[in-house]
Amino acid sequence: MNENTIEKKGIKETLSDALKSFGLPRIIIAGFLLLLYIMAPIVGADLPTQITNTINRFSWNAIMVLAMVPMVHSGCGLNFGLPLGIISGLLGATLSIEFGFTGGFSFVMAILLATPFALLLGTGYGWLLNKIKGGEMMIATYVGFSSVSFMCMMWLLLPYDSPNMVWGMAGKGLRTTISLEGYYDQALASILQIKIGNFEIPTGTLLFFALFAFAIWAFLHTKTGTAMTAVGSNPVFARASGINVDKMRLLSVVMSTWLAAIGILVYEQGFGFIQLYMAPFYMALPAVSAILIGGASVNKASIANVIIGTFLFQGIVTMTPTVMNNMVHMDMSEVVRIIVSQGMILYALTRKTEATR
Amino acid sequence: MENVGAPLLELKNIKKDFFGNQVLMDINLTVHEGEVIGLVGENGAGKSTLMKIVFGADVIRETGGYGGDIVLNGEKVIFNTPFDALNAGIGMVHQEFSLIPGFSTTENILLNREPQKKNVIAEVFGQRMSTLDRAEMNQKADEAIAKLGIRIDTDMLIKDMPVGHKQFTEIARELSKENIKLLILDEPTAVLTEKEAEILLEAIRGMAQRGIAVIFITHRLQEILNICNRVVIMRDGCLVQDVKAAETSEAEITKAMVGRNVVKGEKDAIRNFDSGESREILQVKRLWVDMPGETVRDVSFDVKEGEILGIGGLAGQGKLGIPNGIMGLYEAGGTVIFDGKEIPLNNPRRCLDASIAFVSEDRRGVGLLLDEALGWNIAFPAMQIQEKFLRRYLGGLIKWRDEKAIEDVTNKYIEELAIKCTGTKQKAKELSGGNQQKICLAKAFALEPRLLFVSEPTRGIDVGAKALVLSALKRFNRESGTTVVMISSELEELRSTCDRIAIVSGGKIAKIISAETSSEVFGALMVSQVR
């Protein structure tokens, strides 16, 4: 590029650049969501309830979307292997109940119990991804699938016997859905909850997410975080600068897996149930599309991408059914969700990215 | 419509610039039927560019075309794509093989020109549904190979072949084209054994007898004298000599190739480090490096503290492998002793820890974080290796990136090296080549190394930037006492910057001599062990 043009770049160009970097699909999605919010009161839906729903769902999902960030930064691509982390979380959750912890404390214990699994599985997963550089995303998908189907067997076979979790008749084998009432249902959401009429804010969950978001943001500003970003940006540069590329990638995978474990626990405390067996199967895809909608690409992602993306994605998920139902008495939300989220992933995959090797 | 008597190919006043950087000036060349022309010149002399123009390579059109005319059989032609050139009877064998690894020799020779058998389905769905005529394919391939006067197993897969046979397959493919009139061979003997090279030269003679003209690019001058009718020598984008092979000698060709350019920039006095007073800061013993295309074999040399040592030589002879191997970017073996301590190889971190820095010749691939800001590019290695530009919290538990310090150091280098940019936050990919190179230098300077390897510091940058980069290097060497090892393909650049120069040929160091030695000596050393 010619140096002169850079210096003379005007405000107008900067603006159009900013618009371009925001991306057309994102503008369409944001516009669509805005339209839904405008339509909601017109078709007779209660706006405060809708906003509450959106915020709630945001708070449940945000950490799982955040889990994408480390691996994108280290150049491992989008973590389609999120279910692996989710399984660690599920193991923590079920063990915490099995050991008889109750109330808010069971949430803390679930996190503590999930951590060793996340570290262990994450290390193995990271080791595998280091062996197959370049093919991460496809293999991550199938590592996720294999582990979920493997755990399906395990949920039946592992010797759980808490009556709240196993099938009543057989007395063994975990149920597909386990209620968290009496355990950590709303454990975070009820902290400092704000209630104004129909309008509710799960302050605790949002603060919990903010804590993690800040931690990741801070991590990316440290020496190690900088090295991780450089590995993702140009692994050869990083190697020439004396960085152990494999170690950085491994670290990012472990972080991602651990965040996914925490993420599913936060999701459960909001949702009120533990879902086992095939439930974690497709959980990676909403998280992947959320961060992409937020403006991330296969090799660049920021905390802002996470927040914007989760909000837009969950906004559409919650708003489409109500508005559509009220408008045309057709629940097309599932279809809209699939087309928007998968379309977004397709869009990101077809973008040319320089750092992809 | 053949014009009888007109030469096969005439190049008239061919000019070419890449974004204002003139690489070819007024080239005039005539090629007759059945003539073998040897084209020689240093790297960067413009040989490849000239051949690309003749062959209609895409890169020429994409960079704004060329000036002057190409006249074929008395008619002016314009080749927009290599396919136009192919149709006109010009074939080219590139240095990199263009072969399908899992295909047999026959399949490769006739790639996309396979004889076909019509069938009913092809009538409906078009040509591509007709089946291949294997018998005729084999026959055609055999014919083409026979023209070369060699034997190759036509059923063998390319990936199972020795490298020489791959080269022959490529040439056979060109020969199998019926209308071939001119064949351009770009360093075809570089990968061949001596015996294979002889066979190839014999084959070239055979082609010439059948009326095919050959333009033959090589660094092995003896080959040229053996088989060429004429020798054409290029230097710095100009055609400097066009003589009959019988009327010249290796020495004369070398002299014309290297030439005597006006030395760019002021020339400092050559310092003498041979007196024995100066310490050897780096000792390299029996180094081998496995860098594809730049293999290093059994290299030993010493670097004196405070000097600028140049490493020169032709492309592909291994000069680039030396710094890349020592710095651990490519697999290497041997002994490297820095400041009395042995440095383990194949580990970039250990070199950097020992205060050796490296500016890679591959700016975009190795040297820069193209998607990141300039500040990151400059500060990153120093931050990671020497923990500079960090703020410590909680007793050093948290090492926070110090954006302010990074900005300061970046601004310092932007000013010092006159880097043209919009600021420290600009992304590295948005800079021009010369400014990117300065960023790479700044990155190494920020490490404040005791020894600096600089590989091809002026490759692909314009003249003004070249002088600036070289003087910055010299200043850095003089002011901070850093020992510099500079690797460059441009001999004049080395002679104007370095104290001593090592010439690499055939993966080995031919000799280390003072920079004041005459350029003919250097030229002779460069081609002394070419393999």
Added chain:
Amino acid sequence: MSEKKKKQRVSPAEVLRNNTVPLMFIVICAICIPLSGFSPSYLFNEIVTRIGRNTFLILSLLIPIMAGMGLNFGMTLGAMAGEIGLILVCDWQIVGIPAMVLAVIISLPIAVLLGWFCGTILNMAKGREMITSYIMSFFMNGIYQLVVLYMMGSIIPIRHSNIKLPRGYGIRNTVSLLRMRQKLDKLIPLKIFGADIPVMTFIIIALLCFFIIWFRKTKLGQDMRAVGQDMEVAKDAGINVERTRIISIVISTILADIGMVIYLQNMGNFATYSSHSQIGMFCIAALLVGGASVDRASIGNVFLGVTLFHMMFIVAPAAGAKITGDSMIGEYFRVFASYAVITIALVMYETKKRRARSATGQQLALEQQREQEAA
């Protein structure tokens, strides 16, 4: 010649490594068959039925592999097209073989269109074809739902209420194909060892095999192999790379479309919203079980794979129930085995690619060492 022979001699370890997956499945089957307690004639009958049902679909995966585009997860697009054709002929109450033929004719343009779209997108994502085609299958599933669940009955006329949802538009969760059930399979009746042999289906499969063998010998087939091995070289030789790749995907989609119709006529009904997404995964797993890899697959792999994979599928639940007393274990095990086999095949493919890259380096290092020793 001598060098060629040397290359062809492969060490036993190499053979073992290249056939890990089929060997694993043979062991699994060998353990599970006696445990399951099924009679040989029952197993034979089941296997024959399943080979007839599934082989055509799996064969549709071969051509994109030849063109270097990996496992075509986008084959579900063809399956969707086939399902749309079947829904329509079902509504028009056409029966038997004519219904199948008509379903194929209706769905063919849809398959071509979807294949062309998929191929174009994959050309934009070179080097990431598999993950992209995989996401593509999800994306198209959304579009399929939009069409079948909302547009059929409202925009596209559907007359008969037995396939329509009670609300007046959209197709029911299951569509019954009773009127064409096994019409193709039983066109030429034949019984061997008490098992019905779907002779006509086998004939069609044989025809497809011949087509594929013949196709490899055509100019287009040759071009696809060239493109699959090195896109740059193929482009330099004047082959239209992009177009060739699109054609390979279009052919695969068309074959998957026809394959789905054959598959469903055997089943006799289908789950409107889920059979296509499962079919892609099972076909790919079956092909890999047969010893195929991401870049190399033969007709032999297809037949070995379909036999082993379905054998495991039949015996695993019963064997699992015997061992653990819980029939669900076996069900989950076979799902796990399918995914695991794809994972292993993908990992092996990627590691092999890396091994090939470092091998050249090792060779050079060795050569230098020899030289150093000599010096």
